[in-house]
Amino acid sequence: MSKLMKINIIQVVSWSIVAIGVLIIFSLLGTIEQWGDNRIKTILLALLFLLGYTLDFGLRMYEKSKKWGFRRDERDRVIQSEAMSVGFVILVLYIFILSIFLYTKYETDGFMPIGWVWLIAYSTVVVANLSVGVSSLLLYRKQGY
């Protein structure tokens, strides 16, 4: 297995942990409805994102370090670009479906709890990172990594 594949796997695993954390926090009773009183949950979410981005940053540094002899060539760039395109489509579909779901759920009320906006904000970042990471893994596998 190449170093690039290992980096991708670590990235997907780290963002999956963040995704699970975000899901657990937002599915707890009262998180959405009483968002303003959720100081601890907000800090937990920030810590989860810190974990995801710190690992991302560490991996980028590892990639750039000449010590490890890491090389990214034209095929890697093609795969990365395709993964970004797939990730973009998944993200658009996700936001569209979630928005429609919220619209139908709160159509009669005329307003919705502000916590949903936070869910959209956090989950958009998670879905974007995960969809690009997973697409890139699948594309590498398809090409015989």
Place this chain on the structure above:
Amino acid sequence: MGEQFDLNNRLKQIRRSRLDLTQQDLADQVGCTRQTIIALEQNKYNPSLILALRLAKALEVTVEDIFSLKINE
């Protein structure tokens, strides 16, 4: 309906004809990763024009010796 093309290559045969040339050696000569050479030899990746030219130069053959178009109708 227009014609569709597949890019075939004889990279593996040509590289193997150079007895001491490994995939890693070839990758180092043309400036790509060994995984890219593997993907090329398995016909899973179409190289850029620059990489195709560099491969031809490294193997001392023409691009047409390595790559050919197969028409799918």
